[in-house]
Amino acid sequence: MPDKHNQNSAISFGSFRLLPNLRLLEKDGAPLQIGGRALDILIVLAEQAGEVIEKRELVKRVWGDVNVDEGSLRFHITALRKVLGDSSKGARHVVNVPGRGYCFVAPLAAAPSGASQAHVAASRSLPPPPAKMIGRAEVIEKISTGLSLHRFITVVGPGGIGKTAVAVAVGHRRLADFKGQVFFVDFGTLRDSNLVETTIASALGLTGSSEDPVPGLLTYLRSGPLLLIFDSCEHVLDTLAPLTERIVRDVPQLHVLATSRESFRSDGERLFRLFPLDCPPQDENLTAADVLSYPAAQLFAERVARSTGRFELSAEEAPLVADICRRLDGIALAIELAAGRVNAYGIAGTASLLDSRFSLQWRGRRTAVPRHQTLSAALDWSYNLLSATESATLRGLSIFVGPFTLQAAAAVASGGGLSASEAIEAIDSLVTKSLIAPSGAQVMRYRLLDTTRTYAHGKLEDIGEARRLARRHAEYFRDLFDRAGTETSLPLPAWLSIYGPELDNVRAALDWAFSRDGDAPLGIALTGAAVTLWVRLSLFAECRERTRTALAALGETADGDRVRMHLLAALGLSLMYGQGRAREARPILEATLGLADRLNDNDFRLRALWGLCIDQFNNGEFGEARALAERFTSAATESPDKTDLMLGDRLMAVALHYLGDQAAARIRIDRVHASLHVLADKPKIFPLDLRTSTQYFRARILWLQGLADQALELVARNIEEGRMAGHALTFCSVLGQAACPIAFLSGDFDGAESYATELLEHAERHAIRPWAIWARAFNAIVSAKRGNIETGLLLLREQLDNAGDTRFLPRFLPLLGELAACFGEAQQVDRGLEVIDDVLTRCKNRQERWYLPELIRIKGELLLREDRHSALADECFGEAIEIAGQQGARFWELRCAISIARFKIGLDQNGAALEILENVYGSFKEGSDIADMRATRELIAQLRS
Structure with missing residues (x-):
C-alpha cells in the first residue's frame, strides 16, 4: 500500500504508474490521455486500494459540493475502465460492489525510485x-x-x-x-x-x-x-x-x-x-441541467460550492447564473470572483451588482498573485502598460455597447487631440494586446469585454470625458442612419447584416440623449433617423415608445413641423403593424397627412395615405379603403419612384379582394407581379417585403378563383422567399395570410398546424402580438376539425376573447365563421346562429364580402341541424352560390355545391344533386387532390351508381 500521506509517492500496478501529485498516469513509461474527473476517481480509489468507496463518498470527494447525479459517476467510471483496458474477459482494475460502491482491486507494486522521483525533483x-x-x-x-x-x-x-x-x-x-x-x-x-x-x-x-x-x-x-x-x-x-x-x-x-x-x-x-469559457445562451427555456452543461456555469457552481458549502442550482436561479456568466464573458477570473460574492449577496444580489464599478473590487483568493486578486487589479496591469494614445482610445471605445465597426470606433474615439488615423492604429494595438476582441463574420466588428468596458468607462468618467464621447457616439449613429434610410441598393438581408447589429448602440445613444445630462434635440434627430431600423427589424413596440418620447420632447414648436411629421408617420405605422386595430392610429395619420399637405411633401403624403388605407382595412371600412387607395394612386403619379405606383396597385388589389371582386383584384395584383423586376429594394413607405407580400395575396386570389394547384405551388415558393427575406413581419404575413388558411381550406390539417406553430413561434420571438393571438386561435380550429370539438371550441373562444378589438381585423373573419360551425358540431346551434348573424351584420356594414359566401353557407348548415328550418337552409345555399358566382370565387361555389347536393340527396332529389355537382366540378381544371374536390368526386360516384 502506498503512503497515503506522501502525495509525491507513485502508485504502480501492472504496467501502469499513477503519480497523484503530478496528476499523471503512465503506461510502460508513456503518459496516458485521461479525463480530469476519471483521473480524480482513479486517485481516490487507488489511494484506498482494496477498500469499497461508497458512491456518495466518491461523488463528494471528486465533485465536492456540486450536486451531480449517479449517471455522471457511471459515465466517468466507464471512461476510466476504457483507459485501463478493463473488460469482462480480461484485466480488471475497478469493480462495482452492488448496493455499495466501487473498489480498486488490481495488486499494487512498490514504485521504482527512478523516473517518477526525477520528475518531482526536476x-x-x-x-x-x-x-x-x-x-x-x-x-x-x-x-x-x-x-x-x-x-x-x-x-x-x-x-x-x-x-x-x-x-x-x-x-x-x-x-x-x-x-x-x-x-x-x-x-x-x-x-x-x-x-x-x-x-x-x-x-x-x-x-x-x-x-x-x-x-x-x-x-x-x-x-x-x-x-x-x-x-x-x-x-x-x-x-x-x-x-x-x-x-x-x-x-x-x-x-x-x-x-x-x-x-x-x-x-x-x-x-x-485562448477563448472564454462557453456560456449558456440567452434562452428562457433552459433548465438548471442545461445551464450546468456549459463550462462557465460549471465553474461558477463549483466555486460557489467551495465557498458556501453544498450548492444545488435551482430552476429559478438558473437564468440568473446564465446571465452572470454571459455578462462576465466567460472569463474564468471574473466568474470565480463573482462566485465568491454569492455567500454575501446571493445569486440575485450578485447579478444586480455586476454593472457597478464596485464589482471590479471584489477580492479573490489571498494566495493569488496581486494582479489576479481583483478584476480591477487585473485590468490595471494591462491599462498601465498602454501608451497615452492607446489608453485614450480604450476609454473612448467604452462608450460603445456591444460590437462596433472600425469606422464607428475611429469616428467616436478620435477628437480631443486624437486623430482618426491614430485611433485606428491604437485599435490595432489594443486587439493585439487582447483588450479588444474581434467579433462578427460578414462585417468585421470589435467589442470590449463587459468587465473591460466597465473599467475603461470608469476611467472616462474620472477624467470628465464621458459627456463629450456620449455626444460623439449619438451624432455618429444619427448620421449613419440618416444615410442608411436612403440606401436603396441593398436587399433587405444585406441591409440588416450591416445595420441590424447597431441596435444596442442606438438604444444607448437615445437613453443618454433623453437623460438629464443629455441632448434632447440630438435624441429627436436620432429617433427620426432610426425609424427605418426599427421597422425593418419589425420592432414596432420599440418604435412606438421611442417616437412618443421624441414627440414629447419636441413639444409644439412651429419650427419642428417637419420632424414632427416624420415622427408621427412612424408612430402611426408602428401602431398599426404592432397592435393591429389601433384606435389612436387614425388621428395620428390624419395629422401626418395635414402636415404633409401644409409642407407640400409628397413623400410623407404618400406615407400618410398608405397608413390611413391600411387603417381602414384593419377597421373593416373597405369602401373608404378603396377611396384612399385611389387617392394614393393619384399622388403616386407625381412621385419619381416607380415603386409608388406599384404600391397603389397593391392597395387597390387588396381593397378589391376584400370587397369580393376577385377578377379585378387579380388584374391589379398581376400588374404588380409583372413589375417586380424593376424593384431595386423594399419601398421606403412599405414595412413589408413587397416581392414576398405580393405573392401571398396572389395566392389568396388564385385559390378563391379555383386555381388550387397554382396557389399551393405559389405558397410553397412564398414560404421560402419569406424565410430568405429575413423580415419578421413579412414572414408572419406569409404564414398567416396564405400558408395557414390555404392549407386549412385544402384539408391539409397537418400542414396547417405546422405553419401555425411556426407563425406563433416567430410572432412571439418578435413581439408581434396580433399574429401570435391569431396563430393560437387558428390552431384551435385545426384541433376542432380533427374531431376535438370540445377542446378546440374552448381554446378558440378563449383566444378570440383575448383578441379584443384585434378580432375585427379581416384575417379573423374565417375564425369567427369556424367558431359558428364548431358550435353546430357541439350541438349548440342557437349559439352558432347568434355568432353567424353577428358576423353577417358586420360584413354588411363594412362591405366585407370576400368571405360572405362561406358565412352564408355555414348558416345554412347550422339551419339544417334543425329540421324545421330546411327551407331557410335551402335559401342560404342558393344565396351563397349566387354570390360566389358573382365574385368569381369558384372555390366557394364548389363548397356551396357540395352543401346543396347533400341537402338535395336528403330530399331524394339525386338527379338535381348530380347536375349541380357535375356543372361545378367540370369547370375546375386543377386542384383534384384537395379535400373538397375529393368529396365532390365521391358524391358524383355515389350518385351515378
Whole structure:
C-alpha cells in the first residue's frame, strides 16, 4: 500500500504508474490521455486500494459540493475502465460492489525510485497542477499536441481568462516527454526588463556572477530535451522576444510555451488564442441541467460550492447564473470572483451588482498573485502598460455597447487631440494586446469585454470625458442612419447584416440623449433617423415608445413641423403593424397627412395615405379603403419612384379582394407581379417585403378563383422567399395570410398546424402580438376539425376573447365563421346562429364580402341541424352560390355545391344533386387532390351508381 500521506509517492500496478501529485498516469513509461474527473476517481480509489468507496463518498470527494447525479459517476467510471483496458474477459482494475460502491482491486507494486522521483525533483519550479480544470480539457490536449509539432507556442488572451492554469496543466501533461525537464518562469512580478535573462537562469537553478548570463544559459539548455514555460510576458516583450527567438533558434531540443496578453511577434512563434469559457445562451427555456452543461456555469457552481458549502442550482436561479456568466464573458477570473460574492449577496444580489464599478473590487483568493486578486487589479496591469494614445482610445471605445465597426470606433474615439488615423492604429494595438476582441463574420466588428468596458468607462468618467464621447457616439449613429434610410441598393438581408447589429448602440445613444445630462434635440434627430431600423427589424413596440418620447420632447414648436411629421408617420405605422386595430392610429395619420399637405411633401403624403388605407382595412371600412387607395394612386403619379405606383396597385388589389371582386383584384395584383423586376429594394413607405407580400395575396386570389394547384405551388415558393427575406413581419404575413388558411381550406390539417406553430413561434420571438393571438386561435380550429370539438371550441373562444378589438381585423373573419360551425358540431346551434348573424351584420356594414359566401353557407348548415328550418337552409345555399358566382370565387361555389347536393340527396332529389355537382366540378381544371374536390368526386360516384 502506498503512503497515503506522501502525495509525491507513485502508485504502480501492472504496467501502469499513477503519480497523484503530478496528476499523471503512465503506461510502460508513456503518459496516458485521461479525463480530469476519471483521473480524480482513479486517485481516490487507488489511494484506498482494496477498500469499497461508497458512491456518495466518491461523488463528494471528486465533485465536492456540486450536486451531480449517479449517471455522471457511471459515465466517468466507464471512461476510466476504457483507459485501463478493463473488460469482462480480461484485466480488471475497478469493480462495482452492488448496493455499495466501487473498489480498486488490481495488486499494487512498490514504485521504482527512478523516473517518477526525477520528475518531482526536476520540476521544482513548476507550480502544482490546478485541482480542477473546467472546460479546458480539449484546449490542454491541443496545446500539448501542438508542442510536438512546434517548438514555440504562445497562449494569448485577456487577463483572467486562465492562460497560466492551462500552461501549467500542459507542463504536467508533458513532464514524462521531457524527462522531468519542465521549468516555469514567472515574469509577472518582474519590474525591470533588464533582469529577464537572470530570471530565467534562476528558475533553472543556475547561479553565477557573469554580467552576461546568456552564454551559460544556452550551454545549460543544450543539455537535453527541455520545456520552458514563460508566464505573464506582455510587459517584458521588448527584451524577452528577441531572447526567445535566439534560444529557440540555437537550441534544437528546446521547446517554449509562453503566456501573454499579446504575441511575441517572433520568428517561429505559433499563436494559440485562448477563448472564454462557453456560456449558456440567452434562452428562457433552459433548465438548471442545461445551464450546468456549459463550462462557465460549471465553474461558477463549483466555486460557489467551495465557498458556501453544498450548492444545488435551482430552476429559478438558473437564468440568473446564465446571465452572470454571459455578462462576465466567460472569463474564468471574473466568474470565480463573482462566485465568491454569492455567500454575501446571493445569486440575485450578485447579478444586480455586476454593472457597478464596485464589482471590479471584489477580492479573490489571498494566495493569488496581486494582479489576479481583483478584476480591477487585473485590468490595471494591462491599462498601465498602454501608451497615452492607446489608453485614450480604450476609454473612448467604452462608450460603445456591444460590437462596433472600425469606422464607428475611429469616428467616436478620435477628437480631443486624437486623430482618426491614430485611433485606428491604437485599435490595432489594443486587439493585439487582447483588450479588444474581434467579433462578427460578414462585417468585421470589435467589442470590449463587459468587465473591460466597465473599467475603461470608469476611467472616462474620472477624467470628465464621458459627456463629450456620449455626444460623439449619438451624432455618429444619427448620421449613419440618416444615410442608411436612403440606401436603396441593398436587399433587405444585406441591409440588416450591416445595420441590424447597431441596435444596442442606438438604444444607448437615445437613453443618454433623453437623460438629464443629455441632448434632447440630438435624441429627436436620432429617433427620426432610426425609424427605418426599427421597422425593418419589425420592432414596432420599440418604435412606438421611442417616437412618443421624441414627440414629447419636441413639444409644439412651429419650427419642428417637419420632424414632427416624420415622427408621427412612424408612430402611426408602428401602431398599426404592432397592435393591429389601433384606435389612436387614425388621428395620428390624419395629422401626418395635414402636415404633409401644409409642407407640400409628397413623400410623407404618400406615407400618410398608405397608413390611413391600411387603417381602414384593419377597421373593416373597405369602401373608404378603396377611396384612399385611389387617392394614393393619384399622388403616386407625381412621385419619381416607380415603386409608388406599384404600391397603389397593391392597395387597390387588396381593397378589391376584400370587397369580393376577385377578377379585378387579380388584374391589379398581376400588374404588380409583372413589375417586380424593376424593384431595386423594399419601398421606403412599405414595412413589408413587397416581392414576398405580393405573392401571398396572389395566392389568396388564385385559390378563391379555383386555381388550387397554382396557389399551393405559389405558397410553397412564398414560404421560402419569406424565410430568405429575413423580415419578421413579412414572414408572419406569409404564414398567416396564405400558408395557414390555404392549407386549412385544402384539408391539409397537418400542414396547417405546422405553419401555425411556426407563425406563433416567430410572432412571439418578435413581439408581434396580433399574429401570435391569431396563430393560437387558428390552431384551435385545426384541433376542432380533427374531431376535438370540445377542446378546440374552448381554446378558440378563449383566444378570440383575448383578441379584443384585434378580432375585427379581416384575417379573423374565417375564425369567427369556424367558431359558428364548431358550435353546430357541439350541438349548440342557437349559439352558432347568434355568432353567424353577428358576423353577417358586420360584413354588411363594412362591405366585407370576400368571405360572405362561406358565412352564408355555414348558416345554412347550422339551419339544417334543425329540421324545421330546411327551407331557410335551402335559401342560404342558393344565396351563397349566387354570390360566389358573382365574385368569381369558384372555390366557394364548389363548397356551396357540395352543401346543396347533400341537402338535395336528403330530399331524394339525386338527379338535381348530380347536375349541380357535375356543372361545378367540370369547370375546375386543377386542384383534384384537395379535400373538397375529393368529396365532390365521391358524391358524383355515389350518385351515378
